Amino acid sequence: MNAESRHVRIDLGYDGTEFFGSQRQTNRRSVQQDVEEALSRLTQQDVRLAFAGRTDRGVHAVGQVASGTVAWRRDNETLRFALDSSTPSDVSILGVRQVDDQFHARFSARSREYRYRIWSSRLPPTLVKRFAWHVRDDLDVEAMRAAANVIVGEHDFSSFTGAGQGVPGSPVDCVRSVFQSEWRFLPNEWDASGARVLEFVIRANGFLPHMVRNIVGTLYAVGRGLRSPDWLETALAERDRRVTEAPAPPHGLVLWSVEYPEK
Numbered sequence: 499m500n501a502e503s504r505h506v507r508i509d510l511g512y513d514g515t516e517f518f519g520s521q522r523q524t525n526r527r528s529v530q531q532d533v534e535e536a537l538s539r540l541t542q543q544d545v546r547l548a549f550a551g552r553t554d555r556g557v558h559a560v561g562q563v564a565s566g567t568v569a570w571r572r573d574n575e576t577l578r579f580a581l582d583s584s585t586p587s588d589v590s591i592l593g594v595r596q597v598d599d600q601f602h603a604r605f606s607a608r609s610r611e612y613r614y615r616i617w618s619s620r621l622p623p624t625l626v627k628r629f630a631w632h633v634r635d636d637l638d639v640e641a642m643r644a645a646a647n648v649i650v651g652e653h654d655f656s657s658f659t660g661a662g663q664g665v666p667g668s669p670v671d672c673v674r675s676v677f678q679s680e681w682r683f684l685p686n687e688w689d690a691s692g693a694r695v696l697e698f699v700i701r702a703n704g705f706l707p708h709m710v711r712n713i714v715g716t717l718y719a720v721g722r723g724l725r726s727p728d729w730l731e732t733a734l735a736e737r738d739r740r741v742t743e744a745p746a747p748p749h750g751l752v753l754w755s756v757e758y759p760e761k
Contacts, residue, residue, distance in 0.1 A: 556748035619693030637721035660708030664739025
């Protein structure tokens with residue numbers, strides 16, 4: 499049976515702790531490199547993939563999407579199983595399907611959803627230490643919710659972007675539309691310490707470098723009473739990263755899902 503060239507969508511997740519990010523980098527481990535190299539070994543050809551979202555060093559994913567063209571003789575589920583078996587244990591291949599040649603994991607996406615978790619307790623977590631930010635403060639969650647609601651809608655997020663983009667005069671377009679921005683409590687199913695587990699959910703048509711972590715860091719300051727909820731409006735209007743707070747650490751952040759048009 500001859501290998502059939504097909505354009506595929508690959509759904510995957512990963513524990514980002516040991517990665518320097520999702521995108522391929524020189525002399526540093528990345529999710530893209532691990533998956534591309536595994537595909538190249540399986541198909542005996544050079545494979546390059548596009549990823550739906552770029553995650554930073556230490557950031558996790560359960561809903562990352564990649565796309566690319568591969569030559570494969572068997573069915574897609576066999577490819578999924580083979581690829582999952584060929585990648586390291588901190589990468590999970592969740593699905594492989596054939597898609598139209600025009601599908602692009604990044605440019606075809608309509609929205610992306612990230613979630614950030616905070617473990618609020620005097621005592622540290624044991625089982626989820628790699629996946630939640632441990633804070634000892636008694637946070638005002640209602641104030642954090644009010645502040646999170648301020649960023650819903652279309653705004654210039656220069657004050658919340660990194661990589662040197664959030665400064666006056668930057669040529670980068672920092673306008674994004676946020677469809678959902680909310681805090682909620684999760685049941686603590688990991689220990690009996692009485693810790694409060696908070697989850698921030700944000701969904702938008704696109705994200706800027708470090709944008710979610712910078713937003714969470716600022717909302718955390720609101721929860722501590724260092725900023726008022728309506729100060730977020732002032733921060734957005736300033737369009738200057740220097741006016742907002744330090745970013746939240748990366749290990750609490752997860753790329754949760756990517757939405758595409760139904761067709």
